[in-house]
Amino acid sequence: MKNTDQTQENIKLKQRLAALELQLSEQNNTLKKQDSALENKDHKIQTLEEYIRYMVQQRFGSSSEKLSVDQINLFDEAELLSDDDASDEEDSENVPAYKRKKKRTSIPEKLPRTEVIHDLSEAEKVCPHDGTALRHFGNETSEQLDYIPAQMSVLQHVRRKYTCPCCNNYMVTANKPAQPIEKSIASPGLLAQVATHKYCDALPLYRQAQMFKRFGVELDRTSLANWMIKCGVLIQPLINLMYERARESSLLHMDETVLQVLKESERSAQQQSRMWVMTNNEASARITLFHYSLTRKISEADWMLGDFSGALMTDGYAVYDSVCKTKQLANLGCWAHTRRYFKEALDAQGKNKAGKANTALAFIQKLYRIEKLSDNQTIDEKYQARQAQAVPLLDQLRQWLDKNIHRPMNSEKLKKAVTYLHNQWPKLIRYTENGAWPIDNNAAENAIRPMVIGRKNWLFAATEKGAKASANLYSLVETAKANNVEPSVYLKEVFTRLPAATCVEDVEALLPWNTAKVVR
Numbered sequence: 001m002k003n004t005d006q007t008q009e010n011i012k013l014k015q016r017l018a019a020l021e022l023q024l025s026e027q028n029n030t031l032k033k034q035d036s037a038l039e040n041k042d043h044k045i046q047t048l049e050e051y052i053r054y055m056v057q058q059r060f061g062s063s064s065e066k067l068s069v070d071q072i073n074l075f076d077e078a079e080l081l082s083d084d085d086a087s088d089e090e091d092s093e094n095v096p097a098y099k100r101k102k103k104r105t106s107i108p109e110k111l112p113r114t115e116v117i118h119d120l121s122e123a124e125k126v127c128p129h130d131g132t133a134l135r136h137f138g139n140e141t142s143e144q145l146d147y148i149p150a151q152m153s154v155l156q157h158v159r160r161k162y163t164c165p166c167c168n169n170y171m172v173t174a175n176k177p178a179q180p181i182e183k184s185i186a187s188p189g190l191l192a193q194v195a196t197h198k199y200c201d202a203l204p205l206y207r208q209a210q211m212f213k214r215f216g217v218e219l220d221r222t223s224l225a226n227w228m229i230k231c232g233v234l235i236q237p238l239i240n241l242m243y244e245r246a247r248e249s250s251l252l253h254m255d256e257t258v259l260q261v262l263k264e265s266e267r268s269a270q271q272q273s274r275m276w277v278m279t280n281n282e283a284s285a286r287i288t289l290f291h292y293s294l295t296r297k298i299s300e301a302d303w304m305l306g307d308f309s310g311a312l313m314t315d316g317y318a319v320y321d322s323v324c325k326t327k328q329l330a331n332l333g334c335w336a337h338t339r340r341y342f343k344e345a346l347d348a349q350g351k352n353k354a355g356k357a358n359t360a361l362a363f364i365q366k367l368y369r370i371e372k373l374s375d376n377q378t379i380d381e382k383y384q385a386r387q388a389q390a391v392p393l394l395d396q397l398r399q400w401l402d403k404n405i406h407r408p409m410n411s412e413k414l415k416k417a418v419t420y421l422h423n424q425w426p427k428l429i430r431y432t433e434n435g436a437w438p439i440d441n442n443a444a445e446n447a448i449r450p451m452v453i454g455r456k457n458w459l460f461a462a463t464e465k466g467a468k469a470s471a472n473l474y475s476l477v478e479t480a481k482a483n484n485v486e487p488s489v490y491l492k493e494v495f496t497r498l499p500a501a502t503c504v505e506d507v508e509a510l511l512p513w514n515t516a517k518v519v520r
Helices: 002-060 083-092 186-201 204-216 222-236 236-246 298-305 318-327 336-348 354-373 380-405 412-428 441-457 464-482 487-500 504-508 512-520
Strands: 161-163 169-174 251-263 272-280 288-293 310-313 330-332 461-463
Touching: 161 354, 169 288, 169 380, 186 222, 186 464, 204 222, 222 236, 222 464, 222 487, 236 272, 236 288, 236 464, 236 487, 236 504, 251 354, 251 441, 251 464, 272 298, 272 441, 272 464, 288 298, 288 441, 298 318, 310 380, 318 330, 336 354, 336 380, 336 412, 354 380, 354 412, 380 412, 441 464, 461 464, 464 487, 464 512, 487 504, 487 512
Parallel strands: 251 310, 251 461, 310 330
Antiparallel strands: 161 169, 251 272, 272 288
16 A cells, blocks of 8 residues: 555656656746847847947948058957968058148140230339339239130021022022931030030039020920930940940950839839949040940840950959859959948947958058059069069968858958958959959949939939930940040030941041040
């Protein structure tokens, strides 16, 4: 009987123990979930704080990516300091700080001069001491810039008509030169000015309409837009030749940005399209080409490149990797994009704080310093400088990257920067293989910037035809500027002569680098 009672008691104890273990396990799981939730909450708070610091810097801080020596030298985290890092810190002190140079505004000699004579009165031309008449012996000249406001005028095309006085059966009328837009009131000069104002000066068409109204001329925005569309079609032969010449280059830069077009077939007004840019690096014929497309697909980049077979400098967008692989192009990575990611991480970590972003930026700053010091060197000399100085520095940066790529990082911005550097590494170091290859894609970014600035003013394109015309006109204006040709004078020349062109040679003569001496 006692054994039975003891057995039942043992069973009850085991059941209670099992229940307690189950309860303890449930409590343990609950605590783990709470800890995980707290960790996620802390990480979210940390991420939001980082984002706030970054946005404050973007809103109120300097927009420049240039870094002071003090920012680069903020190394106080033990895990960042290795022998290599310490030597980097010392070397970065030798990088000169940027100083803005004051430049006195000079008046160009080619501008016309109008003399304004300031003379003494007859009474003042007598010496006050002895009454002798003063003798003129020289002049003191100073100059001011003056501005003559724009003036609207009318060109009257008078076509003389003739008839035979004998038979009265023959009549002939003199021909009028071919016009950029037939039966339009817009002359080549007016079209050139409207295009220059919009595509060079970022002045929207509705503001131009207001300007014309002040001159007493009513030109509505729709008419101006239609003129620009027709001009975009007119210059297509020039754009085609520019594509052919660009594809013959040994190096091209490419980039793209968003563009909103309100009326696209089977697309809503809210969907974003793209404006691509492609530019070369030839000093004798600098070319910048814009291309409008509905998407960022590889087919667009493939069409722009055509039969190009050189090196392509781009950012990290995957489409460029695909097109370079298909066409077997040398794909170069952009160090400016890499620097920008680390600069964002530096902005997000807060002022007077050091981190891995400082170390990476110190390396990148010295890579750019090597490029700066070799600016005036030949291609072979630049290649030798890169092999002797940049390659060892890149080896050090790779060692630093290997140490940190798998380490946990609290900063999302820093994680993104390090990941980008790791993924783009083969393309980023390739510029050292050729002295003619650039270190970054700034040429494309500088080329696309005028369009981005203009977009802030005119906001969107109304139609696909308008977007295509804008791409062509931006191409012509930016190529003219790149070849030191004044856009308004050049466009007037093009709009005057291109309608009368009858062969390829006539069109080639109007390419910006061929007309530079004429319209500069």
